[in-house]
Amino acid sequence: MKKAIIGAVLTFSSLPVLANTMSCYVDTPAYDTFTTSYCSAAIFDGPRTTSAVFRIDNPPSNIQSVIWSDSACSSSSTSCITTVRAYDPKTVTATVLKTDGTYFQVSATAEYELGF
Numbered sequence: 001m002k003k004a005i006i007g008a009v010l011t012f013s014s015l016p017v018l019a020n021t022m023s024c025y026v027d028t029p030a031y032d033t034f035t036t037s038y039c040s041a042a043i044f045d046g047p048r049t050t051s052a053v054f055r056i057d058n059p060p061s062n063i064q065s066v067i068w069s070d071s072a073c074s075s076s077s078t079s080c081i082t083t084v085r086a087y088d089p090k091t092v093t094a095t096v097l098k099t100d101g102t103y104f105q106v107s108a109t110a111e112y113e114l115g116f
Contacts, residue, residue: 020057022094022106026084027051037108044115048085052110054092055079062099069093069107084112 023034026041027050034055043050056066056078065075070092073080084090093107 020096020104020106022054022092022108023057024052024054024092024108024110026110026112027053038111039108040111040113042113042115046086046114048114049083050112051081052084052090052092052112053079053081054094054108054110056094056096056106059096060098064097064099067095067097084110086112086114088112 021036023036024039025032025034026039028041028043028046032041032053034053036057039052041050054073059078063078066073066078067075068080070080070082070090072082073092073094080092080094082090082092089109089111091107091109093105095103095105097103
C-alpha cells in the first residue's frame, strides 16, 4: 500500500502545471525582463509615453485566434506592443480561442512613472 501511495504522489507531482498567464515589461533604456501579471518602470526625465510589451506565456499550439482588448494588437499574434502613458496604468486582456472550441483569458497591467 505504501508503494502505491508513493507512486501516485510521484505521478501527480511530475505532471506539468498549465497556468494561463500573461507577462509584460515597460520599455526602458535598461535591459527589460518580462514579469508575470504586472510590470512597472520609472524613467528619470523620460518621455510622457513609452511602449509596453505584453505576451501570453506558454501559448498552446492549437490557437485559432487571439482577441486583444487593445486595438493596436494583432489577432494573429501571442504578443503585443502598445503605448502606455505616465501615471496611467494600462491593463491589457487577451481572450485566446483554441481550435477545439475552448478558450481562456489572461491579462496583465503595465505602469509607467516619470522619475524626478
